[in-house]
Structures are given as C-alpha cells and as structure tokens.
Amino acid sequence: MNYAENILGTIGNTPxxxxxxxxxxxxxxxxxxxETFNPGNSVKDRMALQMVEDAEAAGVLKPGGTIIEGTSGNxxxxxxxxxxxxxxxxICVISDKQSKEKMDILRAVGSEVVVCPTNVDPEDPRSxxxxxxxxxxxxxxxxxxxxxxxxSNCKAHFNSTGPEIWDQTEGxxxxxxxxxGTGGTISGVGSYLKMKNPNVKVWGIDTYGSVFKKYKETGIFDENEIYPYITEGIGEDILPLNVNFSVIDGFTKVTDKDAAVYTRRLAKEEGMFLGNSAGSAIKGLLQLNEEGKFGPDDVVVVLFHDHGSRYVGKMFNDDWMRERGFLDQEYKVASDLIKNHxxxxxITVKTEELVSHAIERxxxxxxxxxxxEDTTGIVGSVDEAxxxxxxxxxxxxxxTPIKDVMGAPYPVVQKTAVISEVSKLITKENNAVLVDLGEGKHHIITKHDIINAI
Structure with missing residues (x-):
C-alpha cells in the first residue's frame, strides 16, 4: 500500500x-x-519542516516546547x-495587514495568534x-x-524545490x-539551479514600499523607499540574511493594484486560484518580458506560493477591490461617479439645527x-473648513444655528453631465457638487469621487 505516515510526509513533489x-x-x-499542493497550501511547508527538524537535531527545540515565529501566515x-x-x-505573531482568513486558519490548527501593527519600524517594540x-x-x-x-530556510529549497524544478524540466x-520575502525560496532554488547550470537567470519580484530592488542595484539601503503597502508575502523593510543577492540577477517591482488584479486574472483566465504574491509574480514576469528578458528557446519557471482561499475577503472581494480603486471602472457622466454609494x-442638516449637530453627523x-436644507430644499452648505x-x-x-455659518449651496448638475464639467465645479472654495436625481432628490459628488475616477 502507498501512504504517508502522517501529513508531513506529503510535503514537496508539487506539480x-x-x-x-x-x-x-x-x-x-x-x-x-x-506549491499550493503542499498540505498547508503553501511553499512555506518545506522550510517550516526543515527548520523544525534542524532545531530538534541541534537540541534548541526540546520535547513539549513552544515554537514562536513572526509570520505573514504561511x-x-x-x-x-x-x-x-x-x-x-x-505561537504565531502576525501583522494586522494580513488577511483575516490567514488568522482564522492559524487558530483553526491550534495556534495562538498575536496580532501586531504593520506600520511601525522593525525595531519598534510593537512590531x-x-x-x-x-x-x-x-x-x-x-x-x-x-x-x-x-x-534552514534556504537549505529546504536547495534540497527539495530546486532539484524538483531541475528534474521536472529535465534540466x-x-x-x-x-x-x-524572507529570501529562502529564491536563494535556495537559485543556488541549486546555478550550481547545475551557471547560465540560469534568477529574477526576484519586489513590491513598492520594499528595499530589495534598489539595494540589489546600488548597494544602498534606502529608508525613503520604506512605506506601507498592501501586497502580502513579498517585500521587506529589512535585509534578511536569507536573501543572497549574489544569486539573484535582478528585481522588478509590481504595484499593489497590479498584484491584486493579476491574482484575480489567474483565477478567471488560467483556473489558478492563488494568493496575492502569485499575482505579483505573473505580472512581474510579463514586465520582464517587456524588457526583452526571454527568448523563443527559454523555459521559464515561475513559483506560486500559496492558495486563494486565504484572500477571499480581499483580492477576491469586489467591495474590497473597489474601495482601493483596484477595479477598473469606466467613468463618463455624473451618475457613474456616485454608483458606488x-x-x-x-446626509443633510437643517438651517435651524445647531453646528454641534453637523459636527456629530x-x-x-x-x-x-x-x-x-430648509422646507424649500437645498439652501446652503457647510464643511470642515x-x-x-x-x-x-x-x-x-x-x-450656533447652522444658518449663521453656512456657505453657498453646492452647484447642481444633471445625471448626464460629463465628468469634465463636474470636475470644473470642484474648486478650493467649493468641495462638492450635487446630482439632481429627479423628484426633488439629490446625491453628492465629492473630491474623493473625482479622484477615484482618475
């Protein structure tokens, strides 16, 4: 009979x-x-097991002990x-930008989950x-x-992922x-492949807000490049020891939007229900092709890290995508600008209400x-300024009554007004436009709606 002794025996040998x-x-x-064919649905199963077994062999992980790690989930x-x-x-320590699904999955398999803020320096005690x-x-x-x-992170991929890729492509x-991200996959696999054939090119996919690409190209760790980003699982604001820059031929950066959009496209066009970093990887590969990196005789292997089930509340949720401007929508007329709300x-305030009421609203x-508004309709406006x-x-x-501090009423446009006309009405003195919906009803267009349409 052919079976694994336990679930750990199913790690590796992915298609x-x-x-x-x-x-x-x-x-x-x-x-x-x-790599989603691993039992934990990600490439990280390989190095996790390797690190545990090496720690046991070294005597630093003892029977009945507690494993503690900062992780993006996988x-x-x-x-x-x-x-x-x-x-x-x-005990898993995870940043608050990671998906709720990842946190729920970790708890489902018995882990204690500690959530920390994302937007703090690595040295910050809260990180x-x-x-x-x-x-x-x-x-x-x-x-x-x-x-x-x-x-042991790199070691796992040098010993398993790299040889599998070499054998599956017949060299x-x-x-x-x-x-x-941690650098284990690219450095371990890259080292093995270059050992077998020094001419193999190894390309890393980075994200905006991460330091890898500039450091590889200039040797400069530029803190100005560090800022919050949405893409999960790749990029860093530190230089992990596992990132072997000598093995990596170069990086290309992928935006948060492209990563999210291509994650969805992988599912809809290739039938590949994958995680956020997969969208980054395939978009990055297409960018490398635009730079002329590939020829007709090349065999390009792109590694996909994890499964789409961990992102159903994010990239695979239309509302989440829409809120971040990641869904391409065609805006032509005023009615298009308000369709999302x-x-x-x-929300209005009456002329005789107090300013405190407007502030509360x-x-x-x-x-x-x-x-x-008053009994006749819209008669003024009030804003933060x-x-x-x-x-x-x-x-x-x-x-004080609102009527004593209110400004002029917002301009009113028809639903069919083109966006260029609406935009001209938004000025430093005028922060909004009202859309006439008929029958005395109106809706509001703000600067935020105009920016979303850009």
Whole structure:
C-alpha cells in the first residue's frame, strides 16, 4: 500500500503546470511550480519542516516546547502542522495587514495568534519582529524560529524545490522567477539551479514600499523607499540574511493594484486560484518580458506560493477591490461617479439645527461636508473648513444655528453631465457638487469621487 505516515510526509513533489492564457504573447515556455499542493497550501511547508527538524537535531527545540515565529501566515501554517504532529505548542505573531482568513486558519490548527501593527519600524517594540523575540525570551522552553535569518530556510529549497524544478524540466530551465520575502525560496532554488547550470537567470519580484530592488542595484539601503503597502508575502523593510543577492540577477517591482488584479486574472483566465504574491509574480514576469528578458528557446519557471482561499475577503472581494480603486471602472457622466454609494442616503442638516449637530453627523458618517436644507430644499452648505473658521472667530460656535455659518449651496448638475464639467465645479472654495436625481432628490459628488475616477 502507498501512504504517508502522517501529513508531513506529503510535503514537496508539487506539480509543474504549463501556463497559457496570460502568457500567450510570450515567446517562451512558461511553467508554474504550483506549491499550493503542499498540505498547508503553501511553499512555506518545506522550510517550516526543515527548520523544525534542524532545531530538534541541534537540541534548541526540546520535547513539549513552544515554537514562536513572526509570520505573514504561511510559515505559521507550516510550523503549526509540524507542531501538531511532533507535539509542540505554536505561537504565531502576525501583522494586522494580513488577511483575516490567514488568522482564522492559524487558530483553526491550534495556534495562538498575536496580532501586531504593520506600520511601525522593525525595531519598534510593537512590531511583529520585536514581539516575536520578546515572547521567545519570556516563554519557558521556547524556540524562536526567525525564518528571515535561519539558514534552514534556504537549505529546504536547495534540497527539495530546486532539484524538483531541475528534474521536472529535465534540466532545461533557463529562468526562475519568484516573489521575494524572507529570501529562502529564491536563494535556495537559485543556488541549486546555478550550481547545475551557471547560465540560469534568477529574477526576484519586489513590491513598492520594499528595499530589495534598489539595494540589489546600488548597494544602498534606502529608508525613503520604506512605506506601507498592501501586497502580502513579498517585500521587506529589512535585509534578511536569507536573501543572497549574489544569486539573484535582478528585481522588478509590481504595484499593489497590479498584484491584486493579476491574482484575480489567474483565477478567471488560467483556473489558478492563488494568493496575492502569485499575482505579483505573473505580472512581474510579463514586465520582464517587456524588457526583452526571454527568448523563443527559454523555459521559464515561475513559483506560486500559496492558495486563494486565504484572500477571499480581499483580492477576491469586489467591495474590497473597489474601495482601493483596484477595479477598473469606466467613468463618463455624473451618475457613474456616485454608483458606488448611490444606495446610501444623502446626509443633510437643517438651517435651524445647531453646528454641534453637523459636527456629530460628520463624525458619525465620516464625511467632510454637508448640504444645508430648509422646507424649500437645498439652501446652503457647510464643511470642515467653514466650521474651523467659525470656531476661530467664536469658541462657542457649536451652539450656533447652522444658518449663521453656512456657505453657498453646492452647484447642481444633471445625471448626464460629463465628468469634465463636474470636475470644473470642484474648486478650493467649493468641495462638492450635487446630482439632481429627479423628484426633488439629490446625491453628492465629492473630491474623493473625482479622484477615484482618475
């Protein structure tokens, strides 16, 4: 009979799949190393098991111990599977930008999940790097994994992923393309492939807000390049020891929007339900092709890290995509500008209401301007700037009637007004436009709606 002794025995030997629709204009053969077939649905199962087994052999992970790691979710899942089979406790420290699905999955496999803020420096005691280290110091009989600097990370891919790619392509692979986070996958696989054939090119996919590309090209760690980004699983604001820049031939950067859009396209056009970094990887590969990196005789392997089930509340959710301007929508007339919030009522304030009422309404509905109405209809407007000026003149303005501080009513346009006409009506003095919906009803267009249409 053919069976694995436990779930860890199913790690590795993932399939290679030919890509078709999204790469139809490329001159080369593109193959996807499809890592979601691992039991934890990601490439990270490989290095998680390797790191655990090496820690056991070194005596730093002892029976009944606790494994502690800062993770974007996938390494935590791999470690959690190993912990279940081998009898360890698991604490995953995760940043708040990671999907809720990842956090729920980690809890489902018995891990304790500690959530930390994303937008803090790595040295900040609140960061998931610092929190992981602190928990390891405070927890008896614990082992801090540190996948970023742990050499077993690269070792796993040198020993398994690299040889699999070489054998599956019969040694014909000419390029390896993969998103870079901890650096273990690209460095381990890249080292193996270049050992077998020094002419193999290794390309890393980076994201905007990360330091890798500039550091590779200039040797400069530029802190000005570090800023928050949405893409999960790739890019860093540190230089992990596992990123072997000498193995990497170069990087290309992919935007958050392109990463999200191409993640969805992989599902709809290739039948590949994958995670966020896969969208980055395939878009990055297309960018490399535009730079003339591939020829007709090339065999390009792109590695896809994880499964789409961890992103159903993000990239695969239309509302999430729309809120971030990631869904390409055609805006032509005024009615197009309000279609994303036409179901919400127009918030107004009456002329005789107090300024405090308008402030409460702004706070409750998170808006910056409100039309003012009386029994005849819309007769004025008030916004944050009006209220600020009024407060500077009178500290007791909150108890003043709205009619005493309101400005002119917002211009009114028809639903068919073209966007260029609407845009001209938005000025420094005028922050909004009303759309006439008929029967005395109106809706509001703000600067935010105009920006979304750009």
């Amino acid at each position: 290679m799949v030919k890509m078709n629709a999204l790469v139809k204009d490329l001159p080369c053969l593109v193959l996807a190393k499809y 390494t935590g899942m791999g470690l959690a599977l190993a912990a279940i089979i081998k009898g360890y406790k698991m 998931y790097y610092s929190t992981s280290k602190r928990l390891a110091e405070e927890t008896p009989n614990s082992w801090y994994v540190n996948q970023y600097d742990n050499p 014909k692979v000419t390029h390896f393309v993969v998103g870079v 036409i179901d919400k009522p127009l 702004m706070r409750e509905f998170k808006i910056s301007q409100i039309p003012v 009006d209220l600020f000026r009024a407060y500077m003149e009178n500290n007791d303005v909150a108890d």
